[in-house]
Amino acid sequence: MNDNIILKGKKVEDILKEAELRSCPVQRVLYSLTEFIKEVMCGKCFPCAFGTEEARIIAIKLSQWVAGISEKDIDSLKRIGLNMVAGSLCKNGKDLGNFIADTVETSYEEIKKHIVEACPYEECVNIVNYIINPDICNRCGECFRICKYFAIIREKNNYKKVYISYEIDQTKCTKCGECVEICPENAIDVIVNNRNIIEMIGEQ
Known part of the structure; x- marks a missing residue:
């Protein structure tokens, strides 16, 4: 040897x-x-x-x-x-x-x-997506301001001069989790293999 x-x-x-x-x-x-x-x-x-x-x-x-x-x-x-x-x-x-x-x-x-199923630790980011739930999101813009990777897309209503929707660009998102932590409404779901990770944790 x-x-x-x-x-x-x-x-x-x-x-x-x-x-x-x-x-x-x-x-x-x-x-x-x-x-x-x-x-x-x-x-x-x-x-x-x-x-x-x-x-x-x-x-x-x-x-x-x-x-x-x-x-x-x-x-x-x-x-x-x-x-x-x-x-x-x-x-x-x-x-x-x-x-x-x-x-x-x-x-x-x-x-x-x-x-x-999925990566139980959310470390395999290629099978994890972060999704903004439009029914919960209050359009406060905190996620947009904190994202250093410019992965948050927002659409503006030019008539009312306000932003009416927020989405996450999956091609830019690094799954760092900062948007999830800062969201005051818990409106960002962590989806793993088309299942919400929060629901998966609840099943364990």
Whole structure:
């Protein structure tokens, strides 16, 4: 085993500590793989070089609720991790492999929710939309003023010189949540896979 391979940037242990800061297990796996490929991987052994790329694709699909993703893909994540532990030439690949396999094993049900329901932590933003409820919105403009990404669209009634509707541009929205926090009427719904996250929490 070659433990003398020089790291390109971060240490593996630092990457894994940073990954642990994320609540969502899919995001933990995705972050660790992305940073490992960018900062650490030397590409000298097959299980690590090809396994990390395959695992990252699966993690991206899980985070984006891509059609066709299944439990077989989750099982593949664990298999890739175990193969890295068994076949990587250095401790770096083995440590990442252990992290992936352990995350899948301990958080399997949470990961599976990305297939059948949604990200339970709202960290996989591509399957989350923020929607302004027009029946509740009082057109105060607080969301428009606080949004630093210019994602709030408002329509003005030129006759009455007032804004009559507010919408969120999903292509600009980063799901930072500031508009939700500042809204005095709680008029902004967080929709995950066409379901209101507030309703989902109430069902648990």
